[in-house]
Amino acid sequence: MKNNLLKVAFAFAIAAMMFTSCAKAPEVEVTDAKAAIEAAKATEADRYVPADFKSMQDSLNVAMLEIENQNAKFALFRNYKKATATLTGVTAMAETVKTNAATRKEEVKNEAQQALAEVTALVNEVKELLTKAPKGKEGKEALEAIKGDVVLVESFLAEVSTLINNGDYLTAVDKVKAASEKATSLKTELEEAIAKTSKRR
Amino acid sequence: MTRRRIKAMKRIFFFLMALIFFSISTFATLQFFSAKPPIGTLEQTHLQIGVAVDAEAEKYATELVQTARTLLEQAYTELKLQNERLFFLRDYQKTIRLASEASAKANEAIENTSEKRNSLHSSLKKALRETDNKINHFQTYYAHLPLNGNARKNFTSAKLKYVESKKAYERGAYLFVDKNLTEANHLISKSVTAAHQHLSEYFSDLKKWKRWYEETVDWTIKNKSTAIIVDKFAHKCYIYKNGKRQKEFVAELGPNWIGTKLYRGDKATPEGKYHVTKKKSGSQTKYYKALLINYPNDDDKSRYKSNIKNRNIPNRGIGNLIEIHGGGGKGINWTDGCVALSNEDMDKVFALAGSGTPITIVGSLLSLQEINGH
Known part of the structure; x- marks a missing residue:
């Protein structure tokens, strides 16, 4: 009889333990993952590594849904291990995404800056050619027009610098390409004029 | 301990066992038939919004994407609310409705974006061609004329903006092209007007x-x-x-x-x-x-x-x-x-x-x- 009583007490103790030790939602991990995503977004990861950023967000969404899925279960049967693992993965992934974003941003920035430097050099070549171009009555008008165009190309390049400083590298690259085309045509125009003059001499 | 007492204890034990069995059976039955959280629907909504974002709907159908997100958030709030209730009292219909509405909005955003992008794609292609024609026309008929400085300046600016627009068009930045090309057209029109004014007097003879x-x-x-x-x-x-x-x-x-x-x-x-x-x-x-x-x-x-x-x-x-x-x-x-x-x-x-x-x-x-x- 004594044994039976002990068995009943033991069964209740087990039940009580099970009730009190049910799984807790991974709130800290959720906060950490969300903060990590925000930090990645602050580095413009969504713009420079959109696929990685989206994958990270998708993982967070999956984890959040998994948490709610577990929350819907009876307390004893809840298991947040999968959600916790996904959230931990998101937090870790955010660091990689941040690094990748910074790298890509630097690459695009360098590309834009290099293009800007190339066109600036091209404009300087055009300016140099302007000094060599025929200055007599034959070329005066044309030279004035070209000088005006050079000023415009330079103002365009100034806009490119502003765009680069503002981090708008893609627009900067488009602009720099347009300026490059114009500077190249001016250079050709001048070279042809100089060649014609040399030929006549 | 008397025999009678032992018998009573046994009765209590069996009663408790029966009670536990009954409780577990009832719980299991209720649990089995209780409403399940609409995880699949919510996943689908997430995916749909993701597709909309990928399609640049945030730029082309901003309000619709925003509405879809708000509805999804509301669906989540409702899901949490229901999950906090006793399982047999849960009702996820509102969550499903909100998620479905969010999906519908995301779909609408995708369609609108696709329509706008397609429409912009072809209209901008046409506009680029027209601007190119205007530039070539000016280049052929007016660029060699002794025009005033502003006419030439506007023409060169228009040409720069046109080339920039063409590059942006190639990478699909249609909204930027739309704005930039309008400016290019405005500038080329100003140049043409200036050239016309300049020439109208000339042609009076x-x-x-x-x-x-x-x-x-x-x-x-x-x-x-x-x-x-x-x-x-x-x-x-x-x-x-x-x-x-x-x-x-x-x-x-x-x-x-x-x-x-x-x-x-x-x-x-x-x-x-x-x-x-x-x-x-x-x-x-x-x-x-x-x-x-x-x-x-x-x-x-x-x-x-x-x-x-x-x-x-x-x-x-x-x-x-x-x-x-x-x-x-x-x-x-x-x-x-x-x-x-x-x-x-x-x-x-x-x-x-x-x-x-x-x-x-x-x-x-x-x-x-x-x-x-x-």
């Missing part, structure tokens, strides 16, 4: 030029002879014989060729009916060969006097020594008011012309509308 042209051609018929007609706007020098155009050559003029010559040093090429007064070659000219014309004629002299009287021009003299000469082929308007041909072409003109050969210089033989092709 068209009737007179056409009369001169007809008179000169008639003269070649009556006299069965040769005449030279220079079309300044076309930059062409034509040889007419017996009423028919025999040859045409490219002509270079003075830089300020728009408008007739008014005074010495204005770098303008005169307009009028002239004739050859002297043929020069060898050491007589520094421009290979030359046909000196009788500028200023009576009309030029009378205009000069009137302009001096009204103080319209500086008193520098009317100028002289206007010729058709060689040394051309430079591709620019560089003379002091003469008409320059390449030496090769000058040989042909020189051979066909003699002293007294009529030389008619007109602003244009075509109207501005005819030149523009409409």
